[in-house]
Amino acid sequence: MIKQPVAVHSVESVLYPFCNNPDQLSKEQIIRLLQLTGKEETFLQTAADKVRRENVGEEVHLRGLIEFSSYCRNDCLYCGLRRSNAKAHRYRLDPDEIVAVAAEGVRLGYRTLVLQSGEDLWYSSKTLARIVEQIKKLDVAVTLSIGERSFQEYKDFFLAGTDRFLLRFETSDPDLYQHLHPGQTLGARLRCLENLDRIGYQVGSGHIVGLPGQTLSILASDLLLLKELQPDMVGIGPFVPDPDTPLGGALPGDVDLTLRTVAICRLLLPWAHLPATTALATRDPAGYAKGLQYGANVVMPNITPLKYRLSYQIYPRRSNQSEAAGELAQARQLLQAMGRPIASSYGHSLKPGRNTK
Numbered sequence: 001m002i003k004q005p006v007a008v009h010s011v012e013s014v015l016y017p018f019c020n021n022p023d024q025l026s027k028e029q030i031i032r033l034l035q036l037t038g039k040e041e042t043f044l045q046t047a048a049d050k051v052r053r054e055n056v057g058e059e060v061h062l063r064g065l066i067e068f069s070s071y072c073r074n075d076c077l078y079c080g081l082r083r084s085n086a087k088a089h090r091y092r093l094d095p096d097e098i099v100a101v102a103a104e105g106v107r108l109g110y111r112t113l114v115l116q117s118g119e120d121l122w123y124s125s126k127t128l129a130r131i132v133e134q135i136k137k138l139d140v141a142v143t144l145s146i147g148e149r150s151f152q153e154y155k156d157f158f159l160a161g162t163d164r165f166l167l168r169f170e171t172s173d174p175d176l177y178q179h180l181h182p183g184q185t186l187g188a189r190l191r192c193l194e195n196l197d198r199i200g201y202q203v204g205s206g207h208i209v210g211l212p213g214q215t216l217s218i219l220a221s222d223l224l225l226l227k228e229l230q231p232d233m234v235g236i237g238p239f240v241p242d243p244d245t246p247l248g249g250a251l252p253g254d255v256d257l258t259l260r261t262v263a264i265c266r267l268l269l270p271w272a273h274l275p276a277t278t279a280l281a282t283r284d285p286a287g288y289a290k291g292l293q294y295g296a297n298v299v300m301p302n303i304t305p306l307k308y309r310l311s312y313q314i315y316p317r318r319s320n321q322s323e324a325a326g327e328l329a330q331a332r333q334l335l336q337a338m339g340r341p342i343a344s345s346y347g348h349s350l351k352p353g354r355n356t357k
């Protein structure tokens, strides 16, 4: 059931008595907001929607997602692509194929393409840089989402023309991070984010809601870490258990709690680009619409050829997937029904002081 917006005058009055300055929320206030229900929760949603409208407008940015490799060297406990998952189907698109899929995305009208994969070192920095150079000739913004690499590699991708980089920290709790990501540390992840920012990327980060072991206090800290990092883009999605992982039997992340988290993120980072995530749409068929009503302004339709996409199982997929044109048509239909126009610009960062190419 999609909520109807409630008329409000100011964010401050809406959130009173929870806080006086919504972008300066304390941890205690965030924990309180995360637990809102009923009418109070509607106030939070309406406030986030208002902040979204005033800061990033009504337009929704569509980013075409290309999942080009399902190989991963890591073993994250919650992810179906983890290297220990012998049941995962593995595939790699060769460079020419990636460029061909990108060209199809541009033909369909996308102004941003997101190249995503597991951490797959089969693609050297030279190979990836060449792929980006080819795609940039198509006059489109390029985002990479390929995990942790060295400073020099990040720089090479940037010099090849990459505009943006997505790297979520997943949880701000160092112990939980280490438990969920064997052999990895939160410190290393944060250093990568710092490097990306220093190089000049528009940086995206974010976290998961409802990870086993996560408390409301940790979730509030996740939001405060976002406030500290000031990323240009933030992806927040619920935990979706994959049966072929050690966390396959855990409870999934709560959709409403995820929506409240997205809404609070919008209050903390008014100018950020926030997607209504695929994970949200996987947990709830109305997930995209709800996310867009709780402060989101981005949707990332999948343009990976279906024969590969069904093997990219970070978690079990929606069953009603279609080829690139069909996914785009569904997104357009939804936005039309919601009265939200589709942006025609590249959708670069709106962060104050951020230089874009």
Ligand code: SF4
Residues within 6 Å of the ligand: 072, 073, 074, 075, 076, 079, 080, 081, 082, 083, 117, 118, 119, 147, 314
């Ligand atoms: S979450 Fe990312 S890094 Fe971790 S196993 Fe999955 S694809 Fe690899």
